[in-house]
Amino acid sequence: MQYEISGASRLPIYRQLVEQVREGIARGDLKPQDQLPSVRQMSRDLVVNPNTVARAYTELEREGLVANRPGRGVFVAEPRADLTKDARRKRLIETIDRLLTEAVNLGFSEEEVARLVAARSRQFHWNTPNSAPK
Amino acid sequence: MTLAIATDRLTKDYGARRVVDGLNLRVPTGCVYGFLGRNGAGKSTTIKMLLGMVRPTFGRVELLGHDLAALPPSVRERIAYLAEGQPLYGWMTVAEASRFARAFHPGRWDGRKLDQILDHFEIPGRAKVRRLSNGQRANVALALAIAPDPDLLILDDPTLGLDTVARHDFLLSLIHLVQREGRTILFSSHILADVERVADRIGVLVDGVLRVDCPTDRFKEAVSRVVLEFPGKPPAFPGCAGLVQAWEVGRRLELVVVDFGDDQRRVVESLAPLSWDAASMSLEDAFVAYTRGPRRSLPVFDDGPPEAPSTATSADRGAA
Numbered sequence: 001m002q003y004e005i006s007g008a009s010r011l012p013i014y015r016q017l018v019e020q021v022r023e024g025i026a027r028g029d030l031k032p033q034d035q036l037p038s039v040r041q042m043s044r045d046l047v048v049n050p051n052t053v054a055r056a057y058t059e060l061e062r063e064g065l066v067a068n069r070p071g072r073g074v075f076v077a078e079p080r081a082d083l084t085k086d087a088r089r090k091r092l093i094e095t096i097d098r099l100l101t102e103a104v105n106l107g108f109s110e111e112e113v114a115r116l117v118a119a120r121s122r123q124f125h126w127n128t129p130n131s132a133p134k
Numbered sequence: 135m136t137l138a139i140a141t142d143r144l145t146k147d148y149g150a151r152r153v154v155d156g157l158n159l160r161v162p163t164g165c166v167y168g169f170l171g172r173n174g175a176g177k178s179t180t181i182k183m184l185l186g187m188v189r190p191t192f193g194r195v196e197l198l199g200h201d202l203a204a205l206p207p208s209v210r211e212r213i214a215y216l217a218e219g220q221p222l223y224g225w226m227t228v229a230e231a232s233r234f235a236r237a238f239h240p241g242r243w244d245g246r247k248l249d250q251i252l253d254h255f256e257i258p259g260r261a262k263v264r265r266l267s268n269g270q271r272a273n274v275a276l277a278l279a280i281a282p283d284p285d286l287l288i289l290d291d292p293t294l295g296l297d298t299v300a301r302h303d304f305l306l307s308l309i310h311l312v313q314r315e316g317r318t319i320l321f322s323s324h325i326l327a328d329v330e331r332v333a334d335r336i337g338v339l340v341d342g343v344l345r346v347d348c349p350t351d352r353f354k355e356a357v358s359r360v361v362l363e364f365p366g367k368p369p370a371f372p373g374c375a376g377l378v379q380a381w382e383v384g385r386r387l388e389l390v391v392v393d394f395g396d397d398q399r400r401v402v403e404s405l406a407p408l409s410w411d412a413a414s415m416s417l418e419d420a421f422v423a424y425t426r427g428p429r430r431s432l433p434v435f436d437d438g439p440p441e442a443p444s445t446a447t448s449a450d451r452g453a454a
Binding site: 005011015049051 | 333
């Protein structure tokens with residue numbers, strides 16, 4: 001998996017890294033038990049302050065996406081079983097609400113949004129087979 | 135938290151002009167501090183006062199816990215400085231420049247590390263300094279600054295005049311250097327993308343006053359651009375807390391605001407715009423908006439709003 005950061009981005013560097021790992025996991029480029037580069041390695045590869053990489057990893061660990069095994073490294077975590085279905089549903093609903101707000105601000109109608117979501121979902125490479133839409 | 139650099143109301147007047155005004159600079163030990171400001175904002179004067187090369191009109195400087203006026207040689211040895219333009223004697227060879235620099239740090243010189251760095255950049259010891267490219271000279275100067283294994287390194291615009299590749303290599307050396315714990319680096323720069331990559335914290339001087347002093351991410355996340363659309367000519371903006379700038383562009387009103395929150399949202403909605411949108415900005419855009427605004431009313435910016443203690447603590451942990 002390739003990581004890259006952009007100075008022109010509106011996101012702070014640590015958030016750019018968090019998003020890339022998150023997307024990598026969602027697309028299946030990163031699989032459970034895969035090891036992420038060490039803070040030192042990532043910091044040298046991307047030429048960023050090691051504290052920034054450490055902050056991204058701390059954030060990912062807090063979200064339960066990676067696990068830090070002291071002395072061995074940072075690994076992609078198994079899919080979350082600790083959150084209840086309700087809690088996961090709640091989190092997804094918050095994200096959907098943000099999407100809808102953005103859609104309204106950008107002047108899209110309800111039908112247009114529904115069509116777009118369906119179209120993107122067909123193109124999306126769903127990671128787990130049992131969640132694939134039929 | 136111990137401080138590697140602490141200044142107390144540091145002030146410098148040149149004639150009637152106050153170039154540095156009551157500066158309370160606090161750089162925590164182990165921090166990489168990006169020191170920013172437009173040309174003439176007072177950065178170089180401040181750096182020279184930190185090193186005792188310019189005498190302050192008023193105020194004090196403490197480096198590594200010692201008053202600058204009474205800095206023992208054993209502490210001075212632990213501080214390295216890279217001046218603007220990396221001045222080295224052009225008639226010396228690289229090896230001669232190394233011997234010359236070593237004399238200032240007799241007890242702490244790591245000749246092996248120096249050779250490693252010069253080797254890495256393929257700079258032979260017998261090369262004349264004046265025949266080096268700008269990038270090579272910058273790397274020699276940095277290597278000489280690192281050789282005494284300093285606890286505090288102060289760099290005045292170290293990447294000025296370097297091409298993209300040379301700047302990249304220079305930053306890479308700086309990253310390697312950061313990876314020894316507890317080392318503090320303060321550097322001034324105009325290249326915001328570089329600053330964002332390497333600095334834990336930034337300080338922004340505007341007309342000699344430190345207007346921003348906070349974690350780099352915090353500055354980027356806290357400055358937002360708000361755009362309001364109106365059916366006709368926009369109404370005058372009544373102002374709000376944290377406002378940096380407000381201007382009209384046709385039927386739009388554009389604002390730059392620090393810590394956009396519920397209070398500011400209420401002000402925006404009270405104008406009943408057709409639509410409005412708030413978005414964060416790149417570090418460069420945030421810096422430009424911030425330093426170009428009307429000087430007197432600029433909101434002073436520090437570690438964070440009291441209602442967001444969690445971000446402040448995670449940033450502290452990141453810098454530790």
